[in-house]
Amino acid sequence: MWQRHPRLVDVLVALTWILLATPSLLVARSVPTFGWPPLVVFVVVVLLVAACLVVFRRRRPVLAFVITFVATLPLIALAPDLLSLAVSFCVFAIAVHDSARRAWIAVGAATVVTVAVWVTYLFVDPPFLMSPPEGSRVGTAFTYAVTSLLVLLVAVFWGQSLGNRKRYIEGLLDHARHLERERDQQAQLAALAERSRIARDVHDIVSHSLSVIVRLSDGAEAVFETEPRLAREAIGQLGGVARSSLTEMRRVMGMLESTPGSASSQLGTGFDDIPRLVEVYRGIGLPVELTLKGEAPSQSGVQVAVFRVIQEALTNALRHASAPNLVEVLVDSGDDVTVIVRNDGAPSRARLGDDPVGRGLVGMRERAALYGGTLTAGPEDDGRWAVRLMLPGERRS
Structure with missing residues (x-):
C-alpha cells in the first residue's frame, strides 16, 4: 500500500499531524495579547500551508522544507514537539527524493535557526511566545531544542537510508532499461544484416538462374527447327538449372530459421x-x-x-x-x-x-x-x- 498509493499516505500523514498539533496550540497556557481569534486564524493558516507542503513534498522537497520551516517557525515555542514533525517530514523527503547532502544542509539550517529562536526565548521573552513557569525557562528551552534536533537527525538518517536504497534500485532499473534498449538495437541491426545477407543470396541465385535460363531458351529456340536434338538438350539443361536454383532458394529461405554459421555451411556454395x-x-x-x-x-x-x-x-x-x-x-x-x-x-x-x-x-x-x-x-x-x-x-x- 505504501508504495502503490504514495499520495494517500501523504494525505494521511498531514491529517494526523494537524489533528495532533491543533489541540496543543489551543490549550497553550498563555495567549498573545492580540486575542484568540487572530491567533486561531494564524495557527489554522500555518497548519494548512504546512499540511499542503507535506502532501506535495515528494515533487519539490527543498521548496517544501523552506516554506514549511518559515511558516511554522513562529509557533515553535507554542508546540515545538508537534510542529517540528512537519519540518522533519520535509527533511526526510529531501533525503529520499533529492539527495543526502541537501538533507544535511537543511538539518544544519533548521538547527541554527531553532537555536536562535530559543536564545531569543530565553533572553528577550517576546510577547508572542508562551511563558513557562518560573525557573523552568532554561530547562524547557534545552529539552525542546534537543528533542527537535533528535527528531531531525532521525528523519535525515532514516531518509538517507531509504534514499540510498531507492537511488540504487533506480540505478539498477536504468541500467536494465539501457541494456534492454541496447539489446533491441542489436537485434534490429542483426535483423537488418540478416535481411541484407539473404537479399544478396536471393539476388545472386535469381540473377544467375534467369540469365542461364534465358540463354538456354534462346539457344533452344534458335535451333528448334534445324537441330531438334540440341534443342532438347538445351531444354533438359533448363530443367536442371531451374531445379538447382529452386533447391538453393529453399536453402536460402531455411536460413531464416537457422543460425548464420550453420546456414552458410548448408548452402553448397x-x-x-x-x-x-x-x-x-x-x-x-x-x-x-x-x-x-x-x-x-x-x-x-x-x-x-x-x-x-x-x-x-x-x-x-x-x-x-x-x-x-x-x-x-x-x-x-x-x-x-x-x-x-x-x-x-x-x-x-x-x-x-x-x-x-x-x-x-x-x-x-x-x-x-x-x-x-x-x-x-x-x-x-x-x-x-x-x-x-x-x-x-x-x-x-
Missing part, C-alpha cells in the same frame, strides 16, 4: 562447388578458364563470399558481353584470398538490360566488406573488364 559453377556456364557456351590455387579457407562464410562473387561476375559476363569471349577466373587462397575474373569482351548493354539499382555490384562489395575485404570492378589497361576481390585470410606461421 563453397570452394568445392566452384568447378561445378564454371561447368554450368561452359555448358551454355561461355568459355571460362578456371585456375584454383591454395587450400580452401576454413571459414565457410569466406567460401560463400568467393563463390557468390564468381557467380555474379560470370553472370554479368554472360549478360553484358556482346559475344562469348573468354573469361578467366583466378582464385588464389594463400595468406590472403584473391579472386580475379577477367572478361576479354568489353561490357555492353545486353538485351536483358543492366541491373537498374546496381544490386549485383553493391552485393559483391557488401560481401567483401563483411569479411574486411575489398572489391573493385572496371576496365584494365589492356581493355579487359576485371572484377577483383581481396579478402584477408588466416595468417600461417
